[in-house]
Amino acid sequence: MGPDPAPRLDPEPFPQDTSPGNQRHAKQAPAEIAHNDRSPFPTSRSPFMTLLDPASIDSWHAHVYFDADSRDAAWALRKVIDEQLGARVQLGRFHERPVGPHPMWSYQLAFDGSQLTPVLGWLALNHGALDVFVHPNTGDALRDHRDCAVWIGRSHQLRLEALFG
Known part of the structure; x- marks a missing residue:
């Protein structure tokens, strides 16, 4: 047999869910992306998506969550x-x-x-029964915690009002 044929490009690369509850989304055009000369990353003009430059990340935090019952496991980890x-x-x-x-x-x-990659990978494989909240630090604490975070294990409702000042 010869080599596999070149992959066929789908004119609609992102299939749309056209079920009755989602028909309004099926007619929306993909986000318009514009290049910002100050950044190597495109920025979005869509009201549904804002692309941010990863260079704005100063550092990362991971928070290991525990309670009285899981205190010893948290200390051991x-x-x-x-x-x-x-x-x-x-x-x-x-x-x-x-x-x-x-x-x-x-x-x-x-x-x-x-x-990020080695720490996140290690935590993903070794967190046991503990939950871990990971977020970037960009200078916008609310956005970092609310919109840009990753959970390992179960997620928890944050007390975001604590970030308001």
Whole structure:
């Protein structure tokens, strides 16, 4: 047999859900993207999407959540993190109460962008039964926590009012 034929390009690369509840979305045009000369990344003109420049990320935080029942597991994970990721992350305090927007007890790991892939990968594989909230730090704390975060495990409702000043 010869080589596989070249892939066929679909004129509608993003299939639309045309079920009755979603018909209004099926008729919307894709977001218009414009290039901003100051950034290597395009910016959006769509009201549904705003593209941000990843260069605006100063650093990252991961918050390991726990409670009274999972305190010992959280402490054990923290010790392993210190042993295995200690050179990549800076460990914060072990808070046995909710702090800031975090609705549960937590501790923080701070790291720079060059460490995102190894730290996120390690946490994804080793968090056990604990939940981890990961967010960038761009200078817009509300957006960073509300719109740009990643959860490992279950997500929790943040207390975003704590970020308002």
